[in-house]
Amino acid sequence: xxxxxKIADAVIAGNREEVAQxxxxxxxxxxxxxxxxxxxxxxxxxxxxxxxxxxxxYVPEVLIAARAMHAGxxxxxxxxxxxxxxPRGIVVIGTVKGDLHDIGKxxxxxxxEGGGWEVIDLDVDVAPEKFVEVISQGxxxxxxxxxLLTTTMPSMKDTIDAMSAAGVRDSIKVFIxxxxxxxxxxxxxxxxxxxxxxxxxxxKANELIPA
Ligand code: B1M
Numbered sequence: 001x002x003x004x005x006k007i008a009d010a011v012i013a014g015n016r017e018e019v020a021q022x023x024x025x026x027x028x029x030x031x032x033x034x035x036x037x038x039x040x041x042x043x044x045x046x047x048x049x050x051x052x053x054x055x056x057x058y059v060p061e062v063l064i065a066a067r068a069m070h071a072g073x074x075x076x077x078x079x080x081x082x083x084x085x086x087p088r089g090i091v092v093i094g095t096v097k098g099d100l101h102d103i104g105k106x107x108x109x110x111x112x113e114g115g116g117w118e119v120i121d122l123d124v125d126v127a128p129e130k131f132v133e134v135i136s137q138g139x140x141x142x143x144x145x146x147x148l149l150t151t152t153m154p155s156m157k158d159t160i161d162a163m164s165a166a167g168v169r170d171s172i173k174v175f176i177x178x179x180x181x182x183x184x185x186x187x188x189x190x191x192x193x194x195x196x197x198x199x200x201x202x203x204k205a206n207e208l209i210p211a
Contacts, residue, residue: 002022002025002026002029002031004026004031004035004036004039004040004043005039005040005043006022006040007019007022007023007026007036007039007040007041007043007044007072008039008040008041008043008044008047009044010022010044010068011040011041011043011044011045011048011065011068011069011072012044012047012048012051012065013065013068014061014064014065014067014068015068016067016068016071017071018068019041019068019069019071019072020071020072020074020075022040022072023036023040023041023071023072023075023076024075026040027075027076027079032083033076033077033079033080033083033085034080034083034085036072036076037072037073037076037080037116038116040072041069041072041073041076041114042114042115042116044065044068044069044114045065045066045069045111045114045115046114046115048061048062048065048066048111048114048199049111049114049115049198049199049202050199052197052198052199053197053199053200059103059107062107062110062111062198063107063110066107066110066111066113066114069110069113069114070110070113073113087116087117087118088115088116088117088118088205088206088209088211089117089118089140089141089142089205089209090117090118090119090120090139090140090141090142091112091117091118091119091120091140091141091142091143091144091205092120092122092131092134092135092140092142092143092144093105093108093109093112093119093120093121093122093143093144093145093146094121094122094123094124094126094130094131094144094145094146095123095124095125095126095145095146095147095148095178096125096126096145096146096147096152096155096156096158096159097125097126097127097128097152097155097158097159098125098149098151098152098155099124099125099146099147099148099149099152099155100124100125101124101146101147101148101149101178102123102124104146104148104177104178104179104198105121105124105146105178106121107198108144108146108177108195108198108201109121110198111198111199111201111202112144112201112202112205114202115202115205115206117142117202117205120134120139120140122134128155128158128159128161128162128163129162131143131145131159131162131163132162132163132166132168135163135166135168135171135172136166136168138171140172141172141173141209142172142173142174142175142205142208142209143159143163143172143173143174143175144174144175144176144177144201144205145159145174145175145176145177145191146176146177146178147176147178147180147181148178148179148180149180150180153178153180153181153185156176156181156185156189156191157189157190159174160174160189160190160191173192173193173208173209174191174192174193175191175192175193175194175195175201175204175205175208176189176191176193176194176195177194177195177196177197177201181194182194192208193207193208
């Protein structure tokens with residue numbers, strides 16, 4: 001019988017080939033894609049998140065682990081669609097208008113995926129209208145805004161204001177993050193939450209939209 005802990009361990013070790021091989025073997029033995037994801041891939045990324053918060057892992061280790069997780073996800077995602085299994089929820093993420101920094105945003109995005117969220121990544125320099133357009137489609141429950149520049153932090157407020165003006169603000173929870181961003185700023189602009197790092201972003205997402 002497949003040992004899903006081995007998949008988790010391979011994710012933590014960032015061993016992409018081993019994750020792919022073990023995932024393929026588990027699927028071949030008839031283990032359900034949700035079990036592979038929850039008890040293998042997500043379980044591994046959860047440990048990576050804990051280590052990252054504790055400064056035992058740094059950005060490169062997290063990126064390598066996320067890459068390994070993706071190798072497994074690529075195998076089980078098509079099967080997941082067949083079983084009709086649902087993600088934890090859908091989150092729209094982007095770096096706000098005027099800001100081109102994407103490394104932290106990508107890290108948050110990957111941790112959210114590792115936490116079972118489906119991520120719609122709008123990339124960088126995302127105009128408030130673009131966020132509004134995607135939210136208006138009604139699929140997402142959560143919006144994650146990233147900013148790395150003090151000069152682009154006001155774009156976060158502009159984005160939330162645009163949501164209010166378009167009448168979609170109450171349909172969605174918004175949380176923000178990035179090096180210059182604080183909880184105080186989140187409160188000031190009417191965001192629902194703030195997360196200081198990528199691992200905390202998963203906790204915040206789960207807190208804002210409980211399972
Ligand atoms: Co820029 N840059 N940069 N830069 N850059 C900073 C941010 C800066 C602090 C450097 C400095 O002066 N010391 C400074 C900002 C100063 C300020 O506003 N206070 C700065 C500046 C000024 C600029 C330019 C204006 C420079 C210029 O052209 N004169 C320019 C602006 C371009 C633009 O965006 N319009 C610019 C350009 C660039 C590059 C393109 C060269 C490159 C970006 C490449 C890329 O992202 N693809 C770049 C880089 C790499 C940096 C530094 C060196 C590193 C940023 C980074 O990726 N960190 C940065 C200095 C520094 O931080 N040491 C700097 C690693 C990353 C993992 O951390 O992004 O903080 P971070 O993400 C963390 C958390 O913040 C959090 O989780 C992540 C992981 O834990 N987080 C979230 C992030 N988003 C979150 C969202 C969440 C929750 C958590 O929820 C939604």
